[in-house]
Amino acid sequence: MSATSQLEQLVAACHWIGSRGWAPATGGNMSVRRDATSCLLSESGKDKGSLTADDFIVVDIANNRAASGRRPSAETGLHTLLYRLFPDAGAVLHTHTVNATVLSRVEQGEVLRLHGYEMQKSLSGQQSHLDSVEIALFDNDQDIAALAARIEAFARTSPLRYGFLLRGHGLTCWGKDVSEARRHLEGLEFLFECERQRRLLERS
Numbered sequence: 336m337s338a339t340s341q342l343e344q345l346v347a348a349c350h351w352i353g354s355r356g357w358a359p360a361t362g363g364n365m366s367v368r369r370d371a372t373s374c375l376l377s378e379s380g381k382d383k384g385s386l387t388a389d390d391f392i393v394v395d396i397a398n399n400r401a402a403s404g405r406r407p408s409a410e411t412g413l414h415t416l417l418y419r420l421f422p423d424a425g426a427v428l429h430t431h432t433v434n435a436t437v438l439s440r441v442e443q444g445e446v447l448r449l450h451g452y453e454m455q456k457s458l459s460g461q462q463s464h465l466d467s468v469e470i471a472l473f474d475n476d477q478d479i480a481a482l483a484a485r486i487e488a489f490a491r492t493s494p495l496r497y498g499f500l501l502r503g504h505g506l507t508c509w510g511k512d513v514s515e516a517r518r519h520l521e522g523l524e525f526l527f528e529c530e531r532q533r534r535l536l537e538r539s
């Protein structure tokens with residue numbers, strides 16, 4: 336599929352994310368791969384629920400540079416890291432949902448473990464609720480280069496699949512194209528909601 340059509344699908348995904356309330360205020364950022372060396376990333380500081388194709392900026396995957404001189408997302412370094420780590424990744428979606436924000440603070444470990452949910456099968460390659468899916472969880476950091484370095488180090492020794500949580504911040508997920516990234520986002524968000532409810536009920 337052409338980069339233009341992927342951008343059209345990404346703009347539609349941004350509107351969908353906005354309509355779900357998953358990118359409040361100016362939260363969230365989104366991108367699609369153009370080719371092996373560049374991606375199109377949302378401009379920093381905008382309402383991501385009402386972006387148009389003109390709000391996406393060409394960014395070099397190797398060095399985070401935007402030729403246009405405009406300012407891509409503050410989290411550009413996380414998107415480009417994912418495109419470098421995963422040559423098959425075609426789209427990256429970052430959201431600020433209540434479920435991801437709260438669960439990532441409650442969970443103290445290095446991963447959020449999901450087990451026992453049929454909806455795990457919304458994640459590519461998952462075939463049974465009896466398997467476990469581990470979503471990596473990192474402490475948040477305003478220094479995105481340092482955060483990217485921590486995520487890269489984690490990925491060298493542990494599986495990094497579907498997405499990762501930033502503590503008290505949100506979810507960044509990806510897929511081979513916009514459609515798969517969207518499915519992973521919707522599936523993970525559903526699973527986070529279930530997990531938040533389960534933990535609440537099991538405490539009472």
Ligand SMILES: CSCCC(=O)C(=O)COP(=O)(O)O
Pocket residue numbers: 360361362363364377378379380381407408409410429
């Ligand atoms: C209130 S949003 C804080 C920054 C952030 O976490 C985010 O996702 C949006 O940053 P961007 O530079 O992509 O607009």
Ligand SMILES: [Zn+2]
Pocket residue numbers: 362363364410429430431504505
């Ligand atoms: Zn964010």
